[in-house]
Each structure stands twice: as C-alpha cells, then as structure tokens.
Amino acid sequence: MSILEVKDVNKRFGGLQALSHVNLSVAENSVHAIIGPNGAGKSTLLNCLVGKLIPDTGSVMFDGQSVLGRKPYEINQMGIARVFQTPEIFGDLTVIENVLIPCFAKRDGTYRMHAFEQVRRERALVEEAEHMLEDVNMQDKRDMHAASMSRGDKRRLEMAMCLVQQPRLLLLDEPTAGMARADTNNTIDLLKEIKQKRDITMCIIEHDMHVVFSLADRITVLAQGTPLVEDVPENIKGHPKVQEAYLGEAA
Amino acid sequence: MLGLDRKDTILLLVVALMALLAPVLLNPFPVNSPLAQFNAGYPDLMQRFAIFGIFAIGFNILFGLTGYLSFGHAAFLGVGSYSAVWMFKLLGYNVIPAIILSIIVAGLFALLIGWISLRRSGIYFSILTLAFAEMSFRLAYSVLTPLTNGETGLQVYTDDPQILLGDGPHVPHLFGMMMRSSTTIHAGPWEFTLPVGYYVCAVLLLASFYLAIRIFRSPFGMMLRAIKSNQTRMNYTGLSPRPYTLAAFVISGMYAGLAGGLMASMDPLAGAERMQWTASGEVVLMTILGGAGTLIGPILGAGFIKYCENIFSKINEGVLHGWFGGLPDGVENALIWVAEHFVGSGWHLTLGLLFMLVVTFLPGGLVEGGQRIGRFAFRRRDRKASDAESDAAKQRNPAE
Ligand SMILES: Nc1ncnc2c1ncn2[C@@H]1O[C@H](COP(=O)(O)OP(=O)(O)O)[C@@H](O)[C@H]1O
Ligand SMILES: [Mg+2]
Numbered sequence: 001m002s003i004l005e006v007k008d009v010n011k012r013f014g015g016l017q018a019l020s021h022v023n024l025s026v027a028e029n030s031v032h033a034i035i036g037p038n039g040a041g042k043s044t045l046l047n048c049l050v051g052k053l054i055p056d057t058g059s060v061m062f063d064g065q066s067v068l069g070r071k072p073y074e075i076n077q078m079g080i081a082r083v084f085q086t087p088e089i090f091g092d093l094t095v096i097e098n099v100l101i102p103c104f105a106k107r108d109g110t111y112r113m114h115a116f117e118q119v120r121r122e123r124a125l126v127e128e129a130e131h132m133l134e135d136v137n138m139q140d141k142r143d144m145h146a147a148s149m150s151r152g153d154k155r156r157l158e159m160a161m162c163l164v165q166q167p168r169l170l171l172l173d174e175p176t177a178g179m180a181r182a183d184t185n186n187t188i189d190l191l192k193e194i195k196q197k198r199d200i201t202m203c204i205i206e207h208d209m210h211v212v213f214s215l216a217d218r219i220t221v222l223a224q225g226t227p228l229v230e231d232v233p234e235n236i237k238g239h240p241k242v243q244e245a246y247l248g249e250a251a
Numbered sequence: 252m253l254g255l256d257r258k259d260t261i262l263l264l265v266v267a268l269m270a271l272l273a274p275v276l277l278n279p280f281p282v283n284s285p286l287a288q289f290n291a292g293y294p295d296l297m298q299r300f301a302i303f304g305i306f307a308i309g310f311n312i313l314f315g316l317t318g319y320l321s322f323g324h325a326a327f328l329g330v331g332s333y334s335a336v337w338m339f340k341l342l343g344y345n346v347i348p349a350i351i352l353s354i355i356v357a358g359l360f361a362l363l364i365g366w367i368s369l370r371r372s373g374i375y376f377s378i379l380t381l382a383f384a385e386m387s388f389r390l391a392y393s394v395l396t397p398l399t400n401g402e403t404g405l406q407v408y409t410d411d412p413q414i415l416l417g418d419g420p421h422v423p424h425l426f427g428m429m430m431r432s433s434t435t436i437h438a439g440p441w442e443f444t445l446p447v448g449y450y451v452c453a454v455l456l457l458a459s460f461y462l463a464i465r466i467f468r469s470p471f472g473m474m475l476r477a478i479k480s481n482q483t484r485m486n487y488t489g490l491s492p493r494p495y496t497l498a499a500f501v502i503s504g505m506y507a508g509l510a511g512g513l514m515a516s517m518d519p520l521a522g523a524e525r526m527q528w529t530a531s532g533e534v535v536l537m538t539i540l541g542g543a544g545t546l547i548g549p550i551l552g553a554g555f556i557k558y559c560e561n562i563f564s565k566i567n568e569g570v571l572h573g574w575f576g577g578l579p580d581g582v583e584n585a586l587i588w589v590a591e592h593f594v595g596s597g598w599h600l601t602l603g604l605l606f607m608l609v610v611t612f613l614p615g616g617l618v619e620g621g622q623r624i625g626r627f628a629f630r631r632r633d634r635k636a637s638d639a640e641s642d643a644a645k646q647r648n649p650a651e
Contacts, residue, residue, distance in 0.1 A: 050487065076489035088487065092480040093473070101477050102488050104470045111474060111490055118254060118468050161488070 003028040003169060003201050004049070009058030011044055011225075018044045019055070019225045026169070031195065031202045033212045036222035042205045043085060045222070046171050049203075050082050051075045062169065077107060081167035085174050085205075087154035089161065091147030095138060098146050098157055099129040102165045132164045136190060152183045156190070163194060172204045176211050188214050213237070259464050262547060266460055270453040273297055274443050281440030288565060291558055294433055294446035295517075299557050301452035302513045305459045307537040307549030309506020312463060313499050314535070315544035316472060318479035322377045322531050323364065323384030327357040327504040329391070329526030331511025333398065336405045336521045343415035344407075344423050346430065346451070346516040350509065357508020358501050365500035369493060372482075384531055391523035404522035423516045425451055430517055448517050455513065456550075459506060464546055466502070475499055507534075536602070540609050542616030551617045556602065563598035 006024035010017070018041045026032045034042050047053040049060055051072040060067050067075050076082075090098050103125045105111050120126065133139045136156045141149065146157060155175060162170055175191075176184040188211055194200065195215075206212045212219060213233050220230040221242050228241045236242055255263060269276065278292030291297070306328060314320055331353035338349035368379040391399040399405055407413075423430045430448035466472045478485055478492045485492050515521050524530070533556070541552025571590055575583045593601045613619045 071491070072486040073489050073491045076487055082487055088481055088484040090477045090480040090484060093477055097473055097477075100470075101474065101485075101490075104474070105488055105490050107489065111470070111495070116254075116465050117470060118465075119470055119473055120256075120468075122470065158484075161484075165489070 001028045002026055003063055004203070005059075005061040006045075006049070007059045007061075009045070009048060009055040009060065011041075011048060011053060011055050017225055019048070022058070022222075022225070022227055024220060024227065024230075026201060026203055027218070028201055029199055030217040031191075031204065031215050033204045033206055033216035033219045034222055035206060035209075035212055035219060040222045041225040042222055043173055044225075046082065046173055046203075046205065049075075049171060050080060076165075076167075079107075079168035080171065081162035081165055081169070082171040083155065083158050083162055083173060083175055085177065087151065087158045089146050089154055089158050091145075093146055094143050095146055095149070095157060096126075096129055096133065096142045099132050099160055099164055100125065102161050103129050105165075107165070129164065132160045135163070135193075136160045137186070152179045155179075156187070159190070166198070167200065169201045169203065172202065172206075174205055174207060176206065176208055184208065184211060187211075191215055253461065255464060255468075259468070259546075263457075263461060263464065266547070266550065267457055270301070270457060273300070273453070274445050274449070278441065278443055282442045283440060288570070289562060291561065293444060294431070294449055296557065296561050297446065297449040298452050298513075298517050300554050301449065301456040302510045302517075303534070303537065303553035303557055304456050304550045305452075305513070306507055306510035306534050307541065307553040308456075308459050308463050309503040309510070310534045311503075311538050311543060311545075311549040312466060312475075312506070313503035314538055315549075316467070316475035316479065317496050317499050319369070319372065319496060319500070320377045320535065321368075321380040321500070321503075322528065322535065323380035323382075324503070324507050324534055325526050325528070325530035326364070326384035326387045327361055327507035328511040328514070328530065329387065329521070329523065330360050331357045331508035332515040332521035332525055333391075333405055333511075334508070335512040335515035336407065336519055337398075339407045339423065339515070339519050340405075340411040340413065343413045343417070344419060344421065344519070345415070346423050346425050346512075349423075349516055350455075350512040353508045353512025353515070354505045355508075357511065358505040361501045361504025361507075362497070365497050365504070369496050369500060381528060381531070384526055385528060388523055388526040388528075391526060399521075399523060402523075404520050406520045423519055451516070452513050455509065459509065460546075460550070467546060471495070471498070536606055540606060540616055542618030545616070545618045548616050548618045555617065559602065559605070560598060563594050563601055564596065566594040568595075 002025040004024070004026040006022055009019055009022040011019040022045060024045075034045065036042055044053065048055045049067065051067060051070055051074070054068060062075075062078055062080060065078065067078065067080075070078075090101065093101075097119075100119065104122075130139065130142070133142060136159060138153065138156060138160065141153065146154070149157070159172075159175070176187050179187065191202065192215065195202065204212070204215065216233055218230065219233055219236045221228045221236065221239075229236065229239055231239070253260070253263075274292045274297065276292075277297065278290045280286040280290050306324075310321070310324055334353040334356040335346075335349035338352050342348050364380065364383045368376050368383065371379060392401055419427060420429050425447070428447050430451065431446070433444050433446035436443045436445065474495055478496060482492055511525065514525070537552035537556050538549045539552070540555060541550065542548025568587065568591060571587045571594070572583075575586050578586065591597065609616060613623075615622070
C-alpha cells in the first residue's frame, strides 16, 4: 500500500526546469530515500509535498487525499511532518519549550490555548515533552536557549519536534548534512530506533551514502529534475546510471 | 501565590507596594524647597503614570510577545475615551459602566483592524495599523462629528439624558467617591496627596499587570513567543499563527481601551488628538525604552517618559536663569540658549536623544540597564558565584 503518490509533477523556476515528470510512490511503513547530486531538485520536490511550492502540473496524493492547494499547516494536520535542510526551530525559546509547542498543538490544528493556565502546571504534556527529549538524548539541554546550540543539536531538536506530533509520514531533508561522523551515526541509530518503535513512513533526502544504505528500503535517484531509477539499495549501488549522475557532478 | 511562581509573586508585590506608596515616594522634597519642582506626587501626573502603564503593558503583550509592531494603538485609546464619555452622557457619572464599555468597544474595534492588518507582517503590518489610526483620527474630525463632537471634543452637557444620574455627584465617581477628590497629609514640611482617582487607576494597573504575567506564563504566551521566533516552523507544526496574533492584538487593544476609559474618567472629556500618530508612537517608545518583552519594562518606560515630560516641559527660561545666574553674563546667555532647546516645548528633543542613547547602548531597555547594574554590584561582592548568575540573566534578556 502506498501512502504517498506523486504523479507526473513538473515545476519550473523561470527558465529552469527544476522538476520534470516526477513519479514517486512511497510504501506505507517503509523508509524511502531520494538521492541525487546538488541541484537535482530534491528539496524542490519536498517543498511540493508540504505545500511550500505548488507544482505546475501533476498530482500529489497523501493517503488517498490530494495535498495540492492546501496550506502548509493543513498538510501537517493530515500527518506529514518535515525536517528542514537548515533547521527551523523556535530559536528564542528554550529546548523544552520548543518541544512543548507541538505537544500543546492538537492534530486538528487547534492549540490548547488556556491563556490562564500555566505551562509548568500541565504535567502530562511536560512529561510527554521530556520523554521525547530523552528519546533524542537531549535531556541535559532541556533549559538551554535553542538558538545557542550546535547545528547537529538543532536538527535533533527539530526531529524531536516533528516526532512528538506522531506523524504518519516524516520527511527529512539531509538530516545529517554538516554533522560529524559520530553525530551522523547517532542520527542513524535514532532513526532506526524510531522506525522500530512506531508505525511511521520516512522519506529521506540524503547525500551521505552510508546513511542511505543503512536506512533505506527503497531508493529513488533524481538527476536534473527527473527520476533516473528506483530500486532496492542492493541494485542501486552498482547501477551504471547512478554512477554516471554522480560522476557527472564530480567532473 | 495567585498561581504565580516565587519570582513573579515578588515582582507583583513590589509593583503593588510602589503603587500604594507612590504619593509618598514621588514627593521626596518638602513643599517649600527649591527642589519641589521635581516632585511628581500630584494627582494628575500619578494618574498618567498608571494609565500609560496600563497602555504600555497591553502594547507589550502584542509587540513584546509576537513582535508585531503596531503604530496605531492610540486609535483604541481614543475609542475607549469616546465610549466612556458617551456612558457619562447617557447613563450617568459612575465610572464602572464607562470603563466596561470602553474595553468592549476598543476590543471590537481592534478585532476589525487586527483582522485586516494581520494579513501582512513586518513593516506592512505597521503601516496598515498606522493608516487605520490616522483614518480614525481624520474621521473623528469630519464625518463622525455627531459621535465625537469634532474639534470641540466630546463632553457632557446638562441637557444630556444621564438616566442613572439620580442625586449622585455631577463629576465622575465610583459609587459616590469622586475621582477628583483627595486627602492631603501634612508631615512637617512635606505634603502628600492621596487622590481617589489615582487609586482607582492603580488598582486597575495592578489587575492589568497580574493578567499580563499570567498571559506571559501561559501556553498562549509561549505560543506568541514562538510566533515571534519562527513562523515557518509554526506553520509546519500544523498551526496557523493568525488566530493567535489576532487574539493578542485584541487583548492589547482592550488594554488600550481601558487606558482611554480611565483617561475620560479622570477628566470627562475626549478629543480626537488622543488618536494621533504621535500618541501611537509614544507607547512604542515607552515599551522599547523600558524593555520590550519584559514584564516590568513597559511600566518603567511609561513612568520614565511621563516623568521626564513633566519635569522637562516645566523648566522655562526663568528657571534656567535661576540655575545659571551665578555665571558671567555671556556664558549664562550661551548656556541658556543651548539649554532652552531641550526644555519646555523642546522637551521632545531630549526624549529623542534619550531614546537614541537607550536603543544604542541598552537594546534591552531600562530593564537591561537595571540588570547590568545589578550584575556589576553583585560581581564586586562575590566574584566567584556571579558567573552562573550573570549567564542566567543574559539568557533572560529580552530578544532584541
Ligand atoms: N524558489 C526557487 N526559485 C528559483 N529557483 C529555485 C528555487 N528553489 C530551487 N531552485 C532551483 O531549482 C534547482 C533545484 O534545487 P533544489 O531542489 O534545492 O536542489 P537539491 O536537490 O540540491 O535540494 C536548483 O537549480 C535551484 O537553484
Ligand atoms: Mg536541497
């Protein structure tokens, strides 16, 4: 069963064809990786899935419903969460507050507003947020100012904020870019653990082949806005077209 | 206490104590001393402290928490004043219905303006609010004269209905206690005035302050800070920021309405100039000068500006001659020529300079200044322990 169906999506920026005839089908509860050289249109594709961009033509269906024409917050309410290439977090808030915001937000887009409640008195929600921080190994940074953390920590925080929403589909845009090797391995372990613990579909854009091959069930290779091949990792490794696309970038 | 943590409770109690003792604290100089001109403990000024304090606290809920800079908040102040005077005209001089109506009408007006203006953010939002306020100001002088009485200003006439007037006093009062009445205490050469009107304002200031603390510490307040911090993330968390910014806008509009209603209650007269852009700008200055996004900042800023305005604008050439009289004539005249541009009606020049200095050197406003002094004093006493504390204080600093 596929949870996400992208059919014949095209997107132009002026004279640049960023996406052309993209078809993609992501199976429920799988980890689907999208790889490709810089400028291949990977982020553009994600932007089309979450309502940041509207494709010129084509359709995007999530769980049988079209996401096109919906606002980003409406798409999130459908169960799609996204981790950005440059972390988007609430920099002025503390780490725990960052996680509390999605905890206070209900799935239908309303927020437990309670203008006269106190944040610290909402025990159940605070505990939920604290557990989430433990899951991503950040409990020691609980009261830190989010903006003052390292890039890797910011991304892990962003992941925690997405996961606490219990999304059905998690989109990750280069989750390990700019991370040290140890941090990268931690992230791989974390994602594997999450995958084991709950029913979640992941769609990962990644540059690091080590990450891709440790996580992905299926891989789509994108180059110059067009999917070249889609297959299981074993078959992708030695595929001539993939080598060509990557060597082309290096040249 | 009252659902506040220790730190906030102490803050509230300190403000309550200062409000209670203001008539004494603000009159430190004996009546006949030459320094008596620096006394601020007279009814009119103390009432302005409290009223503008309320105005700035409310403005800070919008600007300090969400970062949306409204340049039209004086419109709500003006609408509040007009509503209050209409209550005096129609019902009678009790201030309770007047204040309630001014809050409600300002809230509805804010709902309308906010609903339109919040479609944009940043400078466009500011310009939209400014445009609406200027529109209200012009309309009050022209088309809306039946409601506002144009340039004369809205006031109560003897042939007004005042159906609930009965045999109560013919000035604004609270169940018979007249706003303008006061008790004077003579203590040796000192004189302290305890005005009824001021204490009514002070009680409402405390209530407003308490409510603001609760909002700051609530999930709603946290949400507003998150909106200021990153609207993209807010959208991808499944939340549209609009309803929450609109709620903050309406709440701060209601605070402004309360301030306007109180102004009219102290002096039952409302003019359109209360809605002019200079008045909107003033509350922006108060909030930034005191420390936007902090709890106590707006009150400090309002007090500071109103005190300086009062003191500086009272100094005239005569006073200056008194100060520089001992100097040689040429020097005296030169000094006076320079100084007179900064006092009297030129006091806005001083305000501008002060504002520039604060924004440049203390971006966190007077609150940051206080924190720096506190840290400095602390460090001298105990060098070792201070580091952790100053780090915490740095984190508590408002976002710039
Ligand atoms: N908003 C935009 N406006 C114009 N061009 C864009 C925009 N977003 C991306 N592009 C262009 O589209 C191409 C694909 O970009 P992107 O999807 O970011 O690639 P990547 O695969 O590295 O994530 C690039 O050439 C980029 O310059
Ligand atoms: Mg990219």
